[in-house]
Amino acid sequence: MDYLSVAIEAAKEAGKFLKMNLGKVKNIERKREEINLVTEIDKGSEKKIIEFIKSKFPNHSILAEESGETSKTSEYKWIIDPLDGTTNYTHSFPVFCVSIALEYKGEVIIGVVYDPNLDELFYAEKGKGAFLNGKKISVSKTDKLIKSMLATGFPYNVKENPDNCVEHFVNFLMEAQAIRRLGSAALDLVYVACGRLDGFWEVDLNPWDVAAGKIIIEEAGGMITDFYGNKFSIYTKGVVASNGLIHQQMLEIIKKGLNKNERR
Known part of the structure; x- marks a missing residue:
């Protein structure tokens, strides 16, 4: 085999x-x-x-x-x-x-x-x-964040460190059409790959959460990076995945949250 x-x-x-x-x-x-x-x-x-x-x-x-x-x-x-x-x-x-x-x-x-x-x-x-x-399958053709349905997840330490992810959630809530929270990062990623979702972000994931989804998104024509827009490694904690067309818009929203947390 x-x-x-x-x-x-x-x-x-x-x-x-x-x-x-x-x-x-x-x-x-x-x-x-x-x-x-x-x-x-x-x-x-x-x-x-x-x-x-x-x-x-x-x-x-x-x-x-x-x-x-x-x-x-x-x-x-x-x-x-x-x-x-x-x-x-x-x-x-x-x-x-x-x-x-x-x-x-x-x-x-x-x-x-x-x-x-x-x-x-x-x-x-x-x-x-x-x-x-x-x-x-291929990713969606949505090119504006306000028309996009996104997904995210919350890390297990969210109760101890809520600012780490709540800030991003609120910022995206104001800019996207809708946000879903499924509770399975692997499904979030493949849903981006097949066009059901337009983008996904999460702050603290492990290699087994993202490894399969990463290649499925890439082979479907999508984009996946870290929070700073750098090439994504499955050993990186933060992930931004999208159809590619809204990726820069998503990174700009992420940047707002990162800057605010850095000022604290």
């Missing part, structure tokens, strides 16, 4: 597991932050994905949300979020997904995001375009 096929099969099997266990969570643990949750379902999904990938590519490295990084010796690294949208999942709120990416020599070359609730499979391979259930 090729890399993309493995990622797709792993994501679909994990998604099936998530859907089958929706509403059956028995144990909810809290990580460092009180509102950062992990369940036995996250761990079970991750175990399934890793076992499948390792059965095909035993020497590849793995970076997964719950178990961390294993072996740094391979040039290939699989980056896995077994359940993006855990808080939604614990409330049986059907907005969550599986996100799997493959990095080669520090560059993401494959991304897969699977939503088992809608049976929507988003995927991309470097240089080959982005797809949803086999059909090619």
